[in-house]
Amino acid sequence: MSAQDLAFYYLSFAMILSGLFTVFSRNPVHAVLSLLVLIVHQAFMLYLLGSEFLSAIQIIVYAGAVVVLFLFVVYLINLQKEARFRVFVRRFSLGLIFFILFGFLFVKYFVLIFSMSTGLRTLLPIDPTSSQALKMMARYLFTEYLFQFELIGVILLVVVFGTVFLLRKVKEERVG
């Protein structure tokens, strides 16, 4: 067993564990911090998968922006006295039907990916120590996917306007 395999087993174990903590923890702050642990481990896994650039982006965008945003909202909505109530929804059987339905659907699609991936396993992977992946990615991003790249900028601009618009002060509206 190589060091890369050991790293994969450790990272997957930690990611599954912190994902379960996120779903099952009662305190929202603990849940968001478990999500942070998951994201940092996933950044290491992206490094293992040969892309240092995406690993850095994952740390900067997810751990730096998204999780901090979650923590801000959790602190803004103060739930200290409500944290002792129950965690899950009341209508458990209805949710179970939807979970089995969607879960079956997604397992089916993942099995489809398994069956397509059997021929790919014999290929040699990219050497993670070289910067080959980053070069390929830059070449794709600024030639073939240039329009989509610009579109992401437009979407982020719309998100900025929408956020300001949704949280503006409204004087006339009464609390329903």
Next chain:
Amino acid sequence: MVDLNSYIYLSLILFLIGLFGFIFRRNIIILLACVEIMLNALIILFASISYFRKDATGYILVFFIIAMAAAEAAVGLTLAEALYKKLKKVYTEEINLFRG
């Protein structure tokens, strides 16, 4: 031995954990965190397929997924905050605006 199937199994397990939380949790902020878990599972899927196929398309998709996840988290949390300002509630069962 770690191959592509191990990564797909990990992605599937993480996706199902996120789906479970998204369906069964009450707190709307944790619901958005579960959406992030599902997006992270898809990131692992795309990156591992791209790594084993020696093709950069999956990495491009991961780049776009991360950008869209940031936008989605901003809009979703803003909606949760606006809902809390209007109704003082964050639990999905108690939000029944349409019932009057």
